[in-house]
Amino acid sequence: MPDTLPLIWGIVLAVAVIVYTILDGFDLGVGMLFGLEKSEANRDLMMNSVAPFWDGNETWLVLGGGGLFVAFPLAYSIIMPALYIPVIFMLLALIFRGVAFEFRHVAKPNHHWWDKAFLFGSLGAALSQGIILGALLQGITVVDNRFAGGAFDWLTPFSLFCGAGVVVGYATLGACWLNLKTIGELQQKMQRIATWLLAGLLLFIALVSLWTPLMSPRIAEKWFSLPNFYFLWPVPTITGLLAFSVYLALRKNKSLWPFLGTAGLFIISFVGLAFSTLPLIVPPDISVYQAAAAHESQLFSILGVLILLPIILIYTIFVYYIFRGKVTPESGYH
Amino acid sequence: MDFDPVMLARLQFAFTISFHIIFPAFTIGLSAYIAVLLAMWIKTNRERYQKLAKFWTKIFAVSFGMGVVSGIVLSYQFGTNWSEFSRILGNVLGPLIGYEVLTAFFLEATFLGVLLFGWGKVPRWLQLTAAIAVAFGTLMSAFWILSANSWMHTPAGFEMRDGIAYPVDWIKIIFNPSFPYRFAHMLLAAYLTTAVVVLAVAARYRVAGRFPRQSPTMLKMALGMVMLLAPLQLFIGDLHGLNTAKHQPAKIAAMEAHWHSDKPAPLLLFAWPDQQQQTNHAEIGIPNLASLIITHERDGLFPGLNDFPVEDQPPVLPVFFSFRIMVGIGLLLIGIGLLGGVLWWRGRLFDAQWFMRPLRFAWPLGFIALLAGWMTTEIGRQPWLAHQVLRTADAASPVSANSVLVSLLLFVLVYGVVFSAGIYYINRLIHKGPEPEVLEAPASPTAGRPLSGAESGSFDTLNREQSDA
Numbered sequence: 037m038p039d040t041l042p043l044i045w046g047i048v049l050a051v052a053v054i055v056y057t058i059l060d061g062f063d064l065g066v067g068m069l070f071g072l073e074k075s076e077a078n079r080d081l082m083m084n085s086v087a088p089f090w091d092g093n094e095t096w097l098v099l100g101g102g103g104l105f106v107a108f109p110l111a112y113s114i115i116m117p118a119l120y121i122p123v124i125f126m127l128l129a130l131i132f133r134g135v136a137f138e139f140r141h142v143a144k145p146n147h148h149w150w151d152k153a154f155l156f157g158s159l160g161a162a163l164s165q166g167i168i169l170g171a172l173l174q175g176i177t178v179v180d181n182r183f184a185g186g187a188f189d190w191l192t193p194f195s196l197f198c199g200a201g202v203v204v205g206y207a208t209l210g211a212c213w214l215n216l217k218t219i220g221e222l223q224q225k226m227q228r229i230a231t232w233l234l235a236g237l238l239l240f241i242a243l244v245s246l247w248t249p250l251m252s253p254r255i256a257e258k259w260f261s262l263p264n265f266y267f268l269w270p271v272p273t274i275t276g277l278l279a280f281s282v283y284l285a286l287r288k289n290k291s292l293w294p295f296l297g298t299a300g301l302f303i304i305s306f307v308g309l310a311f312s313t314l315p316l317i318v319p320p321d322i323s324v325y326q327a328a329a330a331h332e333s334q335l336f337s338i339l340g341v342l343i344l345l346p347i348i349l350i351y352t353i354f355v356y357y358i359f360r361g362k363v364t365p366e367s368g369y370h
Numbered sequence: 371m372d373f374d375p376v377m378l379a380r381l382q383f384a385f386t387i388s389f390h391i392i393f394p395a396f397t398i399g400l401s402a403y404i405a406v407l408l409a410m411w412i413k414t415n416r417e418r419y420q421k422l423a424k425f426w427t428k429i430f431a432v433s434f435g436m437g438v439v440s441g442i443v444l445s446y447q448f449g450t451n452w453s454e455f456s457r458i459l460g461n462v463l464g465p466l467i468g469y470e471v472l473t474a475f476f477l478e479a480t481f482l483g484v485l486l487f488g489w490g491k492v493p494r495w496l497q498l499t500a501a502i503a504v505a506f507g508t509l510m511s512a513f514w515i516l517s518a519n520s521w522m523h524t525p526a527g528f529e530m531r532d533g534i535a536y537p538v539d540w541i542k543i544i545f546n547p548s549f550p551y552r553f554a555h556m557l558l559a560a561y562l563t564t565a566v567v568v569l570a571v572a573a574r575y576r577v578a579g580r581f582p583r584q585s586p587t588m589l590k591m592a593l594g595m596v597m598l599l600a601p602l603q604l605f606i607g608d609l610h611g612l613n614t615a616k617h618q619p620a621k622i623a624a625m626e627a628h629w630h631s632d633k634p635a636p637l638l639l640f641a642w643p644d645q646q647q648q649t650n651h652a653e654i655g656i657p658n659l660a661s662l663i664i665t666h667e668r669d670g671l672f673p674g675l676n677d678f679p680v681e682d683q684p685p686v687l688p689v690f691f692s693f694r695i696m697v698g699i700g701l702l703l704i705g706i707g708l709l710g711g712v713l714w715w716r717g718r719l720f721d722a723q724w725f726m727r728p729l730r731f732a733w734p735l736g737f738i739a740l741l742a743g744w745m746t747t748e749i750g751r752q753p754w755l756a757h758q759v760l761r762t763a764d765a766a767s768p769v770s771a772n773s774v775l776v777s778l779l780l781f782v783l784v785y786g787v788v789f790s791a792g793i794y795y796i797n798r799l800i801h802k803g804p805e806p807e808v809l810e811a812p813a814s815p816t817a818g819r820p821l822s823g824a825e826s827g828s829f830d831t832l833n834r835e836q837s838d839a
Contacts, residue, residue, distance in 0.1 A: 087483075087486075087487065088483030088484070088486065088487040089483055091434075091435075091438055091478075091479035091480070091482050091483065092476065092479045092480035092482075092483060094438065094442065094479070095471070095475050095476050095479045095480070097442060098441070098442055098445050098471050098475055099471050099472075099475075099476075101442075101445045101446050101449070102445050102467050102468055102470075102471045103468065103471075104449075105445070105448060105449065105456055105460060105464050105467060105468075106460075106464035106465055106467060106468035107464070107468075109456050109457055109460020109461065109464055110457055110460075112448075112449045112453075112456050112460065113449060113453035113454065113456040113457035113460070113767075114453070115449065116446060116448075116449025116450040116453055116456075116767070117449070117450060117453045117767040117768055117769045120450050120767075120769050120773050120777070121773065121777075123446055123449075123450055124450065124777045124780070127442060127443045127446060128780060128781075128784050130439055130442060131439040131440070131443070131784055131785075131788060132784070132788075134435055134438060134439035135435050135436055135439060135788050135791070135792065137435060138431050138432045138435045138795070139432070139791055139792070139795055142428075142432065142795040142798060142799060143791075143795065181457070182453075182457075182768055183453070183767075183768055184768070187769065187770055187772075187773050329460055329461045329464055329465075330461040330534075330536045330537060332461075332536070332537050333460075333461040333462070333464060333465055333536075333537055336465050336537070336540055337464070337465040337468045337469070340465075340468065340469050340472050340473075341468075341472065344472040344473060344476075345472070348472070348476045348477075348480075351477075351480055351481070352476075352480055355480050355481070355483050355484060358484060358488065358491065358492060359483070359487065359491075
């Protein structure tokens, strides 16, 4: 019997990445929308709507990177040098935006630099994450289990396009989050922005879905061969219906559904990409089975995941529950 | 100009991890302190403890933010700059890092939100629970990271097959020979570092005559910690040293700049180690004392650097000096504890201006000692990345020197900006101080007189506090 642990670990990592993109996605999105709002009071509200959560959200990124190291050290040792520049750029951007949360409050009234750090840090992090995604989908040159390409292999029209797509996607999530957490004029503004962003996001999803099979015969084979095609055709249909329901919910002033629906769009897009790629983890050569850590290492760490991840999810939900409802000007602690 | 990519990668890692360790070390201690303050607030119902907890929580938030962002960098650098390390040792060290994320990182990062934003929104017990969760999380974080780090010094419980390490016994891997000592030494260092910061802040308020009721509380709590922990740290450090002598003799030889194994070693107070000529210049030492400390015998012999081929010797000069800086500061802290204890015992502590004035500037002492200690142990591990398993030179990524150099410069630049701003803002928060209590005592504690019973049960308590001060 082939070892199923690598596949289980692959699914765990996929879950960690999708949870990360939704959770940190909305708070990076709020960071980017910061640039569209000039009022100081509203900016405070926007920041306070994510401030209690961002630390926990970003931890999923550590689980993504750490999990890759834990479960697939070979993949980690190839992907990180290959994507050296976008990864470092993402980290630097995250530093600026992470410290901006506290620094901005403490620096008042001279905080305009930290406003910029928050805005451009969020934008830079989202952009580089999209580029990383694109670069991974298009594949990495590997010789003898080591990265053997150049420092700028990642830089292609496709990866940049994915970068832009993730920026739009995160901004959509951020706008829907603010629609959920704010009231009045700010909420209405976010509903308008969210509608436009939603249309943009849908366009990006469609174009990436067309581009990937054109770029890679392997992916085309997966989607358009029989019998796969029979049970895959609902995927675009569900995507379209979901997007339409978000649009309606935004028009009807609903608080929660636009956010959940957009998160659903993220999940279905991600499942599609994972289907295109798995069982490969470093396309086009390395599969989860080849990259897997030793069986006893994966076993030891998966036990921790299976016990602790549900607990983490429970207390994460608990903290979101504590800070439920609309954010008010008194929400800060400063 | 040509740079050695391995040297650049080492510099980059040394820089990012040195920057990072400052914040966890501080937040491990500070979260525990905040938890204690909150517990005392709930127990005594005195507002003073609540205000102090709130005040230190703000400082905690700034430091924790910097700790999180600089920590994320590290979890990716193992791959970007040390991909061969990840490939070769990932089976053994990966799960330890994974457990750190699962048991610690999530706990602290999630409950930090409640600790910071829960005031008035959640009941007191939940506020305290959040503080304890954060403090426990930072502790668990240290547990796993120190375990992984210790394994690199004293690898155990594994076997090498086809050049890749495979785990054999997880208990032996996690509780490898140097781990218990390193963990205890690091935790004490973290609590001590925080206590010194609190002590310096309290001294600052005493000298300025501000916060006459909160500053004695801080002063007593912090001084008590220093009195207790500084001597204990000396003891634990000695045990750790003996453990190093057993497992990494070359490191001990470098710490003592001890070249010749056939002679008993003096305790060098100063020397200028010269690795090229394999000798020391300008030695000043106490004869036989190093032998006595390490072997517990006056004429005891222990391996000197001449026992190791030059390519297996750690760089002696930085190890020798950073060790002395660490020990020197440790002894200074013991002295501060003793002196403060005597003043306290005689009832003169709060008004001993000659003691308070220099104490205001003591806040970096713990950090410097901590960094010096890490440099001693990490540079002392060279040329090995994992002792006698993997050389540092064989662990780097196949990336160009240019990539590493540019990213190094960017990290220096960004951390420089962020760090300066962080220090500046923390200083600003300290300058502002805790929120005034509803019942603010007069500036001079001796002239103080309770104004009302606004604080529950306060009349009696206040009188006692005033006489304390």
